[in-house]
Amino acid sequence: MTSALQAQALGKRYGKRWALSDCTIDIPAGHVVGLVGPNGAGKTTLLKLAGGQLQPTTGGITVLGERPGSTPAQLARVGFVAQDTPLYAALTVAEHLRLGARLNPRWDAALARERITQFGLDPAHRAGKLSGGQRAQLALTLGLAKRPELLITDEPVASLDPLARRDFLQGLTEAVITHELSVVLSSHLVSDLEKVSNYLIVLVDSRVRMAGKVDRLLATHHRLTGPRRDPVRLPADQRVISVSHTDRQSTFVVRTEAPIHDPAWTVSRLSLEDLVLAYMEKPAENRRAAVEVQR
């Protein structure tokens, strides 16, 4: 499988603070990849490094096999919609499209016009007067109409109301189907990603805690509820992700390929959100052991 984004021991330091440290990650191409993690996990830093806006302090990163932001040709292959979807407030919608056409060799003017009409954006409107949802749509249009192979969007829906959020994600999904591009989008809300992603990466404290195809993740993770029991007494092929005990009862989230036969357990499926939360909760001392990547 080719990689959309590959990082080895990647780190970025601002002054004395490490925004991202020792991040090793391999995001396969051909997926809509959701990058989820709590605030401050290093998502934005990772994506900015991928967009070539930041230079790594340590380690290396390649996007579509090249150093990000190195050449105009590399920049043309990667679309990037930054956090809060910045636009030139004084420029009109039409001027933004003209900007895109002037600055991108592979610009798809028909696609851009079509999307603008579809979302009811008036070309003569100044970007500063648009609503949050319209701004996001315009920014996404700029990102898509340059016809990238990979589109990176950083928290694109964070500031949108639920309706605009749905529209944006719908527009993204349609574009992915039509143009067969890879997408990496980040969010701290699993519910946003659930609708569009088929691949999920959980980033906590700049480390990859879990990565894999969504359907595979859901099929191999289970919640076990039963009489109180020590986790070490579980079968070897069941990897414990999280544990919680009450006086009499234990609840485990485990990952296993094999079916669970123990009659003492009530086995239930997890939602994607529960699954992500289970990985985020893991106590600090066990973090390294929990780094598991499955494809």
Place this chain on the structure above:
Amino acid sequence: MIWLTWRQFRGSAVMTAAVLVILTVVLALTGPDLASQYATGIADCTPDNTCDQFFDRFFDGHQLPFLAVSLVVLALPAMVGLFWGAPLISRELEAGTHLLVWNQSVTRGRWLAVKLGLTGLAAVAAACVCGLAVTWWSDPLDKSAFADLAQMAPPVFGARGIVPMGYAAFAFVLGVAVGMLVRRTLPAMALTLAAFAAIQIAMPMLVRPHLMPPVTSTFEIGNVNGGGIHVEGQGGGPVYLSLRAAVPGNAGAWVLSGDLLDPSGRTIAGTGEEAPVPVSVTSGPCAPQEAVPHGLDACWAEINRLGYRQQATYQPLDRFWPFQWIETGIYALLTLGLTWLSFWWVRRRLS
């Protein structure tokens, strides 16, 4: 990229161009008249040797527009740094739009090159038009100006010839670099103004006097360099003599220092100071009743006869163009240095 840069810049460019057009039109309309007034005046005063009085009258009559246009040329580079330079990058950083433009298929090096090149050229062109138009217009006034406003003296030198171009280019890149480092528009503007003003004050004080070794020579005291005499107390007190920062026969020179020497050659008063001289104001050539009909000419002759002299260190007017080129060169080098810093910063450090 050129289209986007022009689109962002056109508002202030058009406004500045309009102001400059108005200024040049006004100067072009009034310039020939000013020159002919000067020519007539010179023709009238030369036979009876009263040109000094004509200069004073002529300059007095046009002092206000003279100061105004000089101020415009001096202020233009600062304005360029403040309103074109400082916001150029910092406004993008503040609004986050750098992230939008950096992710089009244009490297940030090229992005900066186009922005710097286009706006910088406009800044230099504006300073060129403004500086040369004012230099042309004020030529008759520069020939008749007071010593304090001589063509080589600091406030006027910077408002003439080609140095305004150097100042504008430097102020612009200074603003850009400060904006990049500070990342916020308003503080960047304030800092740019403060830094540019400090450099513009330091330049004539610390650097410009030494661009070429100044000339030092001794002059007799007369109407040009004699400031005046005054008597301490009523009637019989000692008589004090002060000198002016000017040298005879060198109109337009920049006098760095002018000392009063006593007959033995010792300095008894520095620039702007006064020293006692043994002349009488109750009788003889320096007495007021003598001075009224003939001016101070007889008194200066008496002081010169006693052996008092002015020793002046100055940069003569014929160094005007060499100085212009050298100073423009210095600012061009500073501009290149800051440009290099800006490119290095935008490639390596900015995010």
